[in-house]
Amino acid sequence: MDNKIKMQARKVDFFYGKTQALKDVNIDIHTNKVTAMIGPSGCGKSTFIRLFNRMNELLPHTSFSGEIFLDGMEINRSSVDAVDIRRRVGMVFQKPNPFPKSIFENISYGLRVNGIKDRGFIEQRVEDSLRKAVIWDEVKDRLNDSALRLSGGQQQRLCIARCLAVENEVILFDEPCASLDPISTAKIEELILELKKDYSIVIVTHNMQQAARVSDYTGFFLLGELIEFGKTQDIFTAPRDKKTEDYITGRFG
Amino acid sequence: MERHFDTELADLKSDILQMGDLVEESIIDSVGALKDLNKGRAERVIVEDKTIDEYELKIDEECLDLLALRQPMAVDLRFITMAMKISTDLERMADLAVDISQRVLELADKAPLLKPLVDIPKLTLLAQRMTRDVIKSFISKDVELAKEVIFCDKEADRLRDCVQEELLNDYISKDKETISRAIPLILVARHLERICDHATNIAEDVIYMVEALVVKHHIEKLDQEG
């Protein structure tokens, strides 16, 4: 159980134009574990996790080399459809980004684009997803209201529910609490800990306490390099690398 | 980058040093009092213990504040948590010095001493040296010195056993009358050995603090490393 690997990155390099954003990154993402990526702004951690669901290929003037594996399958092969990868590897973004549609439509969207039409099935899945994201009780009476009327924290949990509805296996969180208050943040963190029973989770965060609270493994990025990767308790009590230590104790400068 | 946090950590460190100095003094005074059964000196140790207790409370409070307010990580976290444990050990060492002083007061009432002291002064010197060294190792983050302290602990055990056996075999078992003057000496040896144990604990904490290596209950690991 401890050693099952869900995703792997091997020798990953990434360029924005001529600027190298990632240098030879190798990492293992464990099944049913939370893996946190920490590091200063612009260190490449967000860029890195967007490779796991091939979101970066939408950006112009970028180049990528290396391999990313999902259950042992290289996801960038030409025979692999990015749409399939994104269905299996979901993403929750930095700012809550619900569609300007009703709560119900937000959740059912992923099912509809994946060709599911059975109304009863969709309704059941919407409820299940909202329950899993612990927002059902707050929205069950107003599923037809605009999602934009929800509070920021509720919107973010809605986005998580939207992601859960397509029944993916991996969820990538890109600074999911960056714009939330501490209470909403705590709810999202609880949710992440709950979700890891069924999913493999990667979370990018600027908040080191958050990484410490929710993750099992932590990777520290600096200037596009993965400086140190290990069990979270080791990274936060006894990092091996001086740069990691300087960063997490706030001596960085 | 100099952080305000660093000043707070430095304050904490200096408090531990001051407490360590006081504890070392107490140990020296208590065993010094034993040499010539000096009641006044022994009583001073007992009074001085209050100050040391206050230090322990103060250090604990500082550590709690820093943990709550600064949420320290890595080396800072290890330093603060170890500071809490070290202050507890130091306080226990001071209590043992008080215990020794009380034995001195008991013995002073039954003067003179049962026999000239041989092994107890050796144990005394050892306890003093371990205490001094362990505090030094804490200040200078000297892992080698801390390891030496840990190795000395076996010698302390041996000396305590010597004292105990000599008094049991040569005095108590031969003459039951000596029991009331022999027991306090045995207890002093035990107190001294306990002081050495606490010094060893601190030495282990120092090693963890510096190298993030747990040597507690794994002395064999130390042998391999060293």
Place this chain on the structure above:
Amino acid sequence: MKKHIVQNLGFLFIFLCLLTTLFFLGTIIYFVFTRGAQAISWDFLTKAPRNAMTEGGVAPVIVGTLYLTLGSMLFAVPLGLACAIYICEYSPKSLVVNIIRISINNLAGVPSVVFGLFGLAVFVNFLGFGVSIVSGSLSLGILALPLIISSSQEALVAVPHSIREASLSLGASKWETIKRIVLPTALPGILTGVILSVGRVAGETAPILFTAAAFYKRGYPRSIFSEVMALPYHIYALMTEGAHPDKQRVIAYGCSLVLLFLVLFISGFAIFLRQRQRSLHG
């Protein structure tokens, strides 16, 4: 102290400028209203002209304007929207697209009479549609295209990148994302642009001058290939030709009033839509 005086003088100047503008706007409305109001009646709006356009109503003229406007939108909206989608969503930011974009903006600056001449040459003569609703609608449609393209472009660009990413991350294709997320979100903005161009098209005279407008025509248009009367040209015709300038002038002002209200109503609707969009996204 001096600063305050300079500042107050500045504000006073700006306020006077505002007053001047308001004065002209008020005058126009007052002018058109006082002269046109006497012409307005139920018959005026529902009956056809009589007695060489000196009596009766202007109903066929209003209907003609509506046909032309509707026709131009049927042509310009799908075309303009497709262009905007291509430019915004599909084309990479290349030199070619930049040139296209600049061309479209230049098209907006072309005088409207040139569209009329173009319509005459291409739709009326070359394609043989004759002077008809079709030719007029197409000419007006081309006039409206740049407006529709640029307003649609704005509306599409305003759709946050984050929700496109959200859609893609759920396994939607690019086309599904545009169809199900981007267009519905941009719709109010697109509609606003369309309605503003309707207002513009309804009031245009020059493009229909040679392509669609008839000086006088009995009854309502019967097919899309027939000539029509339209409000702007009707006003022009009433003021410049005919035997009874006094009677005709009253009708012309009545038409102006109808046109003014038509355009104001359409603009008002556009503003309403924009507000609604804002409240939806705010």
